[in-house]
C-alpha cells in the first residue's frame with residue numbers, strides 16, 4: 089500500500105510502498121478515511137534530532153489525527169462491524185498506570201520506557217491506505233462525515249482539554265477568553281469556547297483571513313502590534329481576560345497573554361514553540377496561573393465527537409489525495425494552508 093513515511097531526522101518525508109498492516113491481538117484495521125497533517129509532524133521530521141524531547145525513532149508512517157472505516161479485527165476483538173466509521177485517539181501509554189487508567193495516555197507515568205508515544209508518533213500512523221490501531225482507541229462517529237472529523241482527534245481534542253480545565257474561570261457572566269494563534273487548533277478553540285461558555289472571546293493572529301474566520305465564529309479580533317495588550321484590556325473594561333489560550337507558545341505570545349490576564353485568571357500555553365517567560369511576585373496578577381497542557385483524554389474525545397455530531401463545531405479542512413499528500417506538508421511549511429490539511433487516501 090502507499091504511505092507517507094518519516095524515514096530519518098532532518099529529512100522531508102517520502103511517499104512510498106509499504107506492507108499493508110495486519111491487526112494484532114486487540115487491534116482493529118481501519119481503511120483510512122482522513123489523516124490530518126499537524127505542525128508537530130514538521131517538528132518530528134525537521135526540528136527534532138535523535139534524543140530530543142518528543143523525538144520518535146524513524147522509520148514510521150506519519151499521521152496522528154486519523155479516522156477510518158473498520159476493515160478487519162484482530163484476535164480477541166468483538167463488537168465492531170465492517171464499514172463503521174471511527175475517530176482514532178492517537179496516544180498510546182502503558183495501559184497500566186493511573187493516567188492511562190483514566191484514558192489520559194498523554195500523561196502516562198511510564199512514558200520514558202514505552203516503545204512509542206502513539207499512532208503516527210513512533211508507530212505507524214494514518215497517512216496510508218490502512219492503519220492498525222488498538223480497539224480501545226476508537227471513538228464511534230456514527231453517521232458523521234469521517235473525513236471532516238479527522239482533525240478533531242488532535243486539533244479538536246487539544247483545545248477542548250485546555251478549555252475544559254479553564255471552565256471554572258469562565259463560568260458566570262461577564263467573562264473573557266483570549267485565543268492567540270488562529271490555525272487549526274485556535275479556530276476550533278474559538279468554536280469550542282462558543283459551545284461551552286458564555287464568555288466574550290477575543291482572538292488574535294497575524295493573518296487577516298484567519299481573523300475574519302474567527303470573527304465569523306463570534307470572536308472579537310485584535311491584530312498583533314505594540315498596543316495589542318492595551319486593546320485587549322480595553323475590551324475587558326480594564327480587568328483583563330479570565331482565561332487565555334496560547335496556541336503559538338513563543339516568548340512574545342506568552343508575554344502578551346500574561347500581560348492580558350485578570351486577577352485569578354488561567355493562562356494555558358498549548359503551542360510547543362518553547363518560549364520562555366520571566367515571572368515576578370509583583371507583576372503577576374494575584375492568583376493568576378500560568379500552565380501548559382498536552383492533547384487530551386479518550387473520554388474527552390467522545391465529548392468532542394458529541395459536539396461535532398450536534399453541529400456545534402466544524403473543522404475547516406483542505407483535502408489532499410494520498411499521492412499529493414506531501415504537498416500538505418509543503419504548503420504547511422510555506423504557511424499557505426487555509427484549513428487543516430487532511431490526506432484522503434480513498435476518494436469516494
Ligand SMILES: [Zn+2]
Pocket residue numbers: 126127128129152242
Ligand atoms: Zn498534532
Ligand SMILES: [Zn+2]
Pocket residue numbers: 181182183184185186187188193195196197198199
Ligand atoms: Zn501509562
